Amino acid sequence: MTVAKDGPWLDGAAGRLIRPYTVSGGRTRPAVALDLLTLVISTGSMPQAPLGPEHGEVLGLCPAPTPVAEIAGRMGLPATVTKILLADLVQCGAVTVRPPSRFQDPTDQSLLEAVLDGLRRQL
Amino acid sequence: MAYDDSSEPVSGSAIDTAPDTVAPPDPGAARAGAPSAARAPEQRSPAHESAPAARPADGPAAQTPARPGAAPPPAGPEAFPQALKVLVAGGFGAGKTTFVGAVSEIAPLSTEELLTQVGAGLDDLTGVEAKTSTTVAMDFGRITLDAHHVLYLFGTPGQERFWFLWDELCAGALGAVVLADTRRLEQSFSAVDFFEQRGIGFVVAVNEFDGAFRYSPDEIRSAIGLAPEVPVVLCDARTASSGIRTLVTLVQHLLTSVTAGEATS
Numbered sequence: 469m470t471v472a473k474d475g476p477w478l479d480g481a482a483g484r485l486i487r488p489y490t491v492s493g494g495r496t497r498p499a500v501a502l503d504l505l506t507l508v509i510s511t512g513s514m515p516q517a518p519l520g521p522e523h524g525e526v527l528g529l530c531p532a533p534t535p536v537a538e539i540a541g542r543m544g545l546p547a548t549v550t551k552i553l554l555a556d557l558v559q560c561g562a563v564t565v566r567p568p569s570r571f572q573d574p575t576d577q578s579l580l581e582a583v584l585d586g587l588r589r590q591l
Numbered sequence: 592m593a594y595d596d597s598s599e600p601v602s603g604s605a606i607d608t609a610p611d612t613v614a615p616p617d618p619g620a621a622r623a624g625a626p627s628a629a630r631a632p633e634q635r636s637p638a639h640e641s642a643p644a645a646r647p648a649d650g651p652a653a654q655t656p657a658r659p660g661a662a663p664p665p666a667g668p669e670a671f672p673q674a675l676k677v678l679v680a681g682g683f684g685a686g687k688t689t690f691v692g693a694v695s696e697i698a699p700l701s702t703e704e705l706l707t708q709v710g711a712g713l714d715d716l717t718g719v720e721a722k723t724s725t726t727v728a729m730d731f732g733r734i735t736l737d738a739h740h741v742l743y744l745f746g747t748p749g750q751e752r753f754w755f756l757w758d759e760l761c762a763g764a765l766g767a768v769v770l771a772d773t774r775r776l777e778q779s780f781s782a783v784d785f786f787e788q789r790g791i792g793f794v795v796a797v798n799e800f801d802g803a804f805r806y807s808p809d810e811i812r813s814a815i816g817l818a819p820e821v822p823v824v825l826c827d828a829r830t831a832s833s834g835i836r837t838l839v840t841l842v843q844h845l846l847t848s849v850t851a852g853e854a855t856s
Contacts, residue, residue, distance in 0.1 A: 488705075504702075504759055505674045505743060533671045535743060537731045541700025546726070548705060566671040575849045579740075583675060583765070584842045586736020590694075590835045 488549045491522045496548065498555035500565075504540075504547060507533040507566045508554055515560040526553050527562055672741045676763060677838065679730070680747045680786070681770030682778020686798040686828035687746040688730045690770060694834035695732025695744060703728045706753055727753050729760070734835075742838075747782075754785055766841050767793040770828065773803050776814055783815055792848055794841045796826040820848070 489496060508530045515523065522543070529539050540550035557563040679687050692699040703726050730746030747760060754760060767786050771779040779795065786793040797811055806814075808823035817823065822844050827833040 503762065504745070505676050505763065507671050507674050509671070533674075535674055537702050537729075537743070537745070538697075538700060538733070540702040541731050546703050546705050575852070577846065577849050579673070579675075580765070580842055580846045580849065582740050583736060583742060584839065584846065586740055586742070587734070587835055587839045587842060589736075590734065591832060591839075 488546050491520065491545060492549045492552040493520075495552050498548070498551035500555035500558045501567075502536050502551045502554055502565065503567055504535065504537040506536050508536060508539065508563050509533045509565075510557075510563050511561060513561050515557065515562040517556075517560045519556060519560075520553075523553055523557060523562075526550065527557060530563060533566070672735075672739050675736075675740060675742045675765055676745060677742060677841065678745050678747055678761065678764050678767040678791070679770065680767055680782040680793075681749075681798075682772065682775055682782070683749040684775070685770040685772045685778065686800075687749075687770055690768070690796075690798070690826075690828040690834050690837075691730040691732040691744045691746045693829055693831045694734060694838065696735060697733050699746075700731045701728050702731055704757065706757060725753065727757070734838075761789055761791060764791055766845050767791050768837055768841055769793050769795045770826075771795055771797050771811065771815070772800060773797060773806050773811070774800065776811070779815065783817065792841070792845045794822045794824060794837065794844055796824050796828075796837045798828045799825055820844075 509532065510527050510530050515527075522545075526539055526543060529542050536551060536554060537547060539554070540547045543550055545553075554563065554565070558565055679690050681687050688699065706725050706727055727748035727750065729748055730744075732744040732746075734742040734744070736742055745760060745764075747754060748757075767782075769779050769782045769786065783793070783795070795811065795815065795817060797806070797808070799805065808825065812819075812821075812823050822840050824837055824840050826837045
């Protein structure tokens with residue numbers, strides 16, 4: 469893994485030295501639908517397909533369920549590019565995902581009560 | 592989830608919990624196995640704060656994904672906590688980043704997204720480079736509520752005109768905190784309008800900046816033109832406890848709206 473762990477390689481004047489979509493091979497759409505809050509977890513199976521170093525880095529960021537937005541933030545990549553990398557990993561079975569939508573009913577009273585209890589424990 | 596039915600401990604404990612809840616409702620709970628068993632502890636959570644301990648159904652399922660190579664997708668649901676989203680909005684400099692950073696258990700992250708002016712849902716792959724695209728940044732933080740619920744905070748980009756291009760940001764959000772700076776109160780108007788239009792429940796949190804004139808919540812309510820039920824709280828975005836209390840107020844407000852909605856329907 470030759471990629472710096474400290475985020476994108478930046479130049480003061482020019483900005484990002486590696487354009488974000490270089491990482492995704494020029495693709496601008498993920499092959500699998502992913503949301504910013506889709507949780508991703510690595511399955512432990514190593515991808516057989518030849519993938520870039522960023523794929524390996526992404527894989528290392530989700531040993532536990534981790535949302536797409538957090539992986540994007542840690543990678544220092546735009547969310548879309550991160551999703552493209554993750555979609556590759558989904559397709560080769562290296563990660564599995566769980567979309568958030570069906571659990572985000574803001575009128576689910578028991579869910580809201582669980583959130584309230586959890587927040588109060590933080591105080 | 593069908594595999595749960597064949598598991599002896601799971602079905603046994605599902606029956607054990609039934610007498611606890613004297614509940615006549617939910618006739619499916621004893622029989623239907625996994626789906627209703629998974630929901631039951633949450634419904635009881637206000638009474639039993641130690642709900643996680645009373646979740647034997649998680650035992651066998653939680654171990655499954657650890658096995659490398661074992662096809663994990665069907666075993667997923669118990670391994671994943673519920674990911675919940677709350678938005679933190681407000682005008683430029685209202686303290687969104689500070690707020691997210693103060694309450695987050697991880698160092699706040701910034702994620703950027705490239706949005707095109709034409710509309711995020713209408714892109715095709717040809718001619719993308721010809722469109723004017725804008726990079727918007729959002730802050731991102733996390734609060735682990737318990738073993739099964741994780742709250743993620745999304746600090747929305749300051750330029751609210753982009754929110755309409757970014758459906759994903761609001762999709763499924765539980766609610767929102769609108770941070771207001773009394774020196775620039777008008778900057779919170781658009782966030783308030785946006786959440787009202789989208790039907791997303793929100794509270795207004797007045798970030799008490801040093802040197803800013805202090806107004807009462809009622810003065811702020813009338814200045815923004817808020818509906819009487821929308822809570823207005825004073826907060827210090829720099830401190831975690833103040834931020835958490837703001838979130839508590841938000842969730843209480845959402846709960847009140849839910850019960851009020853049920854009463855009228």
